[in-house]
Amino acid sequence: MTPPAKRTTSADVARAAGVSRATVSYVLNDRPGQSIPEATRRRILDVAQRLEYRPHGTARSLASGRSDIVLLAVPDLPIGASISRFVEELAAALAEHGLTLVTHLAGARGRPLPDVCATVGATAVIGFTPFDPDAVRALQRAGAQVVLPPAADGDAAMVPIGRIQAAHLIDRGHQRLGYAVPAHPDFEQMAAERLRGATDACIAAGLAPPLSASVGLDLQTAGRAVTDWIAAGVTGVCAFNDETAMAVLAAAVHHGIRVPAELAVIGVDDIPVAPLAAPPLTSVRFDLHAVARRRVDLIVAGLAGQEPSPESPAMAAVQLIQRSST
Amino acid sequence: MTPPAKRTTSADVARAAGVSRATVSYVLNDRPGQSIPEATRRRILDVAQRLEYRPHGTARSLASGRSDIVLLAVPDLPIGASISRFVEELAAALAEHGLTLVTHLAGARGRPLPDVCATVGATAVIGFTPFDPDAVRALQRAGAQVVLPPAADGDAAMVPIGRIQAAHLIDRGHQRLGYAVPAHPDFEQMAAERLRGATDACIAAGLAPPLSASVGLDLQTAGRAVTDWIAAGVTGVCAFNDETAMAVLAAAVHHGIRVPAELAVIGVDDIPVAPLAAPPLTSVRFDLHAVARRRVDLIVAGLAGQEPSPESPAMAAVQLIQRSST
DNA sequence: GCGTGTAACTGAAGCGCGTAAGCAAGGTAA
DNA sequence: TTACCTTGCTTACGCGCTTCAGTTACACGC
Numbered sequence: 001m002t003p004p005a006k007r008t009t010s011a012d013v014a015r016a017a018g019v020s021r022a023t024v025s026y027v028l029n030d031r032p033g034q035s036i037p038e039a040t041r042r043r044i045l046d047v048a049q050r051l052e053y054r055p056h057g058t059a060r061s062l063a064s065g066r067s068d069i070v071l072l073a074v075p076d077l078p079i080g081a082s083i084s085r086f087v088e089e090l091a092a093a094l095a096e097h098g099l100t101l102v103t104h105l106a107g108a109r110g111r112p113l114p115d116v117c118a119t120v121g122a123t124a125v126i127g128f129t130p131f132d133p134d135a136v137r138a139l140q141r142a143g144a145q146v147v148l149p150p151a152a153d154g155d156a157a158m159v160p161i162g163r164i165q166a167a168h169l170i171d172r173g174h175q176r177l178g179y180a181v182p183a184h185p186d187f188e189q190m191a192a193e194r195l196r197g198a199t200d201a202c203i204a205a206g207l208a209p210p211l212s213a214s215v216g217l218d219l220q221t222a223g224r225a226v227t228d229w230i231a232a233g234v235t236g237v238c239a240f241n242d243e244t245a246m247a248v249l250a251a252a253v254h255h256g257i258r259v260p261a262e263l264a265v266i267g268v269d270d271i272p273v274a275p276l277a278a279p280p281l282t283s284v285r286f287d288l289h290a291v292a293r294r295r296v297d298l299i300v301a302g303l304a305g306q307e308p309s310p311e312s313p314a315m316a317a318v319q320l321i322q323r324s325s326t
Numbered sequence: 327m328t329p330p331a332k333r334t335t336s337a338d339v340a341r342a343a344g345v346s347r348a349t350v351s352y353v354l355n356d357r358p359g360q361s362i363p364e365a366t367r368r369r370i371l372d373v374a375q376r377l378e379y380r381p382h383g384t385a386r387s388l389a390s391g392r393s394d395i396v397l398l399a400v401p402d403l404p405i406g407a408s409i410s411r412f413v414e415e416l417a418a419a420l421a422e423h424g425l426t427l428v429t430h431l432a433g434a435r436g437r438p439l440p441d442v443c444a445t446v447g448a449t450a451v452i453g454f455t456p457f458d459p460d461a462v463r464a465l466q467r468a469g470a471q472v473v474l475p476p477a478a479d480g481d482a483a484m485v486p487i488g489r490i491q492a493a494h495l496i497d498r499g500h501q502r503l504g505y506a507v508p509a510h511p512d513f514e515q516m517a518a519e520r521l522r523g524a525t526d527a528c529i530a531a532g533l534a535p536p537l538s539a540s541v542g543l544d545l546q547t548a549g550r551a552v553t554d555w556i557a558a559g560v561t562g563v564c565a566f567n568d569e570t571a572m573a574v575l576a577a578a579v580h581h582g583i584r585v586p587a588e589l590a591v592i593g594v595d596d597i598p599v600a601p602l603a604a605p606p607l608t609s610v611r612f613d614l615h616a617v618a619r620r621r622v623d624l625i626v627a628g629l630a631g632q633e634p635s636p637e638s639p640a641m642a643a644v645q646l647i648q649r650s651s652t
Numbered sequence: 653g654c655g656t657g658t659a660a661c662t663g664a665a666g667c668g669c670g671t672a673a674g675c676a677a678g679g680t681a682a
Numbered sequence: 683t684t685a686c687c688t689t690g691c692t693t694a695c696g697c698g699c700t701t702c703a704g705t706t707a708c709a710c711g712c
Contacts (some may be wrong), residue, residue: 007469009698020662025700035659054468057445058393059698062384062667068445071428076414084410084431088402092435100437100445102397102428105410109418111426119383119394119426120446142380143333217598243598250602272543272569276576278604335668346692351670361689385668388697 008051017047024048028055057100061121070099070299071122071144075129075186076107082269082288089292090126097300099124114142124148124299129189146302148295158190162197164284164318165238165266170205172326174236174264177202178229180248182240183216191240194268198238215244222251226263235263236326242267242274242283249277249325264326280323287317334377343373350374354381383426387447396425396625397448397470401455401512402433408595408614415618416452423626425450440468450474450625455515472628474621484516488523490610490644491564491592496531498652500562500590503528504555506574508566509542517566520594524564541570548577552589561589562652568593568600568609575603575651590652606649613643 010028014021019040026034027044047053061067072087091101104116117125117139124146125131125139136147162179169177179198181191199209211232213225226248229237239245245267252259259265259279267274270285336354340347345366352360353370373379387393398413417427430442443451443465450472451457451465462473488505495503505524507517525535537558539551552574555563565571571593578585585591585605593600596611 007467007698011698021699022662022664022701023660026661029700031701034661037660040660052464052467054441054444056388056447056469056698058384058388058447059667060700062382062388062669062697063699063701065667065700067384074410084400088431088433088436091431091433091437095435095437100430100442102430102442102446104426104428105414105417107414107417109421110414111417111421115380116426116428118380120428121382121384138378141333141378143382217602219602243602246599246602250604253604273572273599276543276545276569276572278576278579333668337668347669348671348693349691352691355670357671360691363690366690382668385697386670388667388699389669389671391670391697 007056008053010053010055012051013044013048013053016051017044019044058121066303067121067123067143068099069120069122070094070101070124070126071117071120072101072103073106073113073125073127074103075127076105082271082286086288086292089288090295093292093296094299097296099296099299114138117144118142123303126295126299146299148298148302150298158193159197159200160318161268161284161286162194162199162238163201164197164320165194165268166198166201166210167205168266168282168284168320168322169236169238169264169326170201170207172236172264175207176233176235177207177210178225178232178234178237179210179212180215180222180225180237180239180244181212182244183214183221187240194238194240210238215239215247217243217247219247219251219254222247223255226251226255226257230257230263237263237265239265239267242269242271242281245281245283245325246273246277249279249281253278260324260326266326270321274321275323277325279325282323282326283321285319285321287319290317333382334379336379336381338377339370339374339379342377343370345370384447392629393447393449393469394425395446395448396420396427396450396452397443397446398427398429399432399439399451399453400429401453402431408597408612412614412618415614416621419618419622420625423622425622425625440464443470444468449629452621452625472625474624474628476624484519485523485526486644487594487610487612488520488525488564489527490523490646491520491594492524492527492536493531494592494608494610494646494648495562495564495590495652496527496533498562498590501533502559502561503533503536504551504558504560504563505536505538506541506548506551506563506565506570507538508570509540509547513566520564520566536564541565541573543569543573545573545577545580548573549581552577552581552583556583556589563589563591565591565593568595568597568607571607571609571651572599572603575605575607579604586650586652592652596647600647601649603651605651608649608652609647611645611647613645616643 010021010024014024024044027036027041087103094101106113122144125144126148130149131147139147166177179195195212202209211234213228215222215225237248239248245265248265249259252263257263267281267283270283274281274283336347336350340350350370353362353367413429420427432439448470451470452474456475457473465473492503505521521538528535537560539554541548541551563574565574571591574591575585578589583589593607593609596609600607600609
């Protein structure tokens, strides 16, 4: 094993460039209000590059009090590909602002979130659903300057999804809708919001609110829901996500109910296997890019001490992917 | 907005407990070789608890040179739920050793991995496939003391999967096998390893190696593969993962080929929708728990400066989930 | 020649912590 | 008594960096 291969520090760069460490710091962070001639600047940058200097983030954040690290707390629930795409978008958008995203799966058996926040020294923490006030306080005491989403914001984020699902079915002539809520309790809140959106759409169209039923990823629960719906005259079902939708689909096939003729089904997320379902599943896809940008804007604004701009409440951008299940 | 609510530092604890900071540090890290009476120890721990003291990881790692942070570099490819379960297991196992796991999605548009490593101050970096020597060097210069998996280890990790898939089909009487390789190029290496495992099993049984074909998540490529297989007398197909398997399934149904009578299909990962496929998909599931433990052992050993124990080469623990697609 | 201003830096403090080294008090042992 | 532990702490340094408060060198105006 090779000896640890000492890191290059800013002192190394300073020495090699014949300036002080302060100057190196000014150049590398191009600090405004300092007048540094182009020649010196270039020299320092060149040396830094040549020595493969990488600022020691730990020391940097200790000194400056800031940290460039944004912690994403991912809830410990069945995660689909759409989440990982969201994470990717988020990381890219943050990188544009010089911020680094790290993710932490907040399982019960891992470490408590404030601990993680303190160990990595995160300046901002993002969750999927709002944190309760106590948690926010704990995170702030652990060093987080910004905690997202704000209690108000997350509330409305999921509503449009449900609305679009229902609106699509209503457009296609369905008069009585069902809503498939996943059995997993962690989805409860999100599901409630989406259901609310669907309800809104129904009421706006003068229809009765959707008949909701709990559907797990198995034929029993899905089968029960399907027969209940059929009995109640439901002809179109919005599912919380594509997996739930596929359970409904499978149950319908199993009970000899034709899709979409007797029962139309629409999911959410457009997972990779959605087009492979029988029949191919109509779904709704968010513009993760837009959502990520919005989140990042909030963070950057928050870190700059401004209240976030009160513009578009998150996810206007939702796209319908029409296939043959509706 | 409340003012930032200053963090409690070890100095606060020291003051409140009427001792010096050094003593606090000794107690909280229960440093061996120091004789500290139980009374003092308790007092300090109580005060720390009362003040909700959380050591500032940043400062701690700057001072000590170590950092408790393990960085998991997740490749930027379609990620399934099984990966997130693996991450969870890993986080839990690391937490038992006082280590904190953070994840970074290594997309092209994010920051380069060594930069991330340097900013978070990770002591260990874990990837899914081995890093090439240059990358390892870069990471080490960025502060990583351990980089996994070692070039040797990852190589053999995927082979047993393919072997088990093929063995299962051979057990059930299939004499000519196919292998469905995903179209996505990032899976290439993993797929090659699994295919090798399947080939091994065939040869061991005195059969011809599997006929491999590239299958994307669409009916065209999958359909072509299926007709080719049927034409070649293939009666059983191992798919790289469940999604690919579902594409094969969908194409078979589409071409009126009966599963499993005319073509048996087995996947990998046991994704949530696998039981909902038509017919329900036979799959192979790793014991993520065991894999995670192994990785963690390697890390802990590496951080302690020992060469890793040369025991079981990772994933002996693979479980077959038999359903009706085979 | 002197004060004033600016460009181009440098010196040094200190972020929160770990840790080597030191030190006072009390207890042996000789 | 002195010499030498041991216990139970404290003092002080430094990790790599940012950043404030200078300092020097030089140009300018009068």
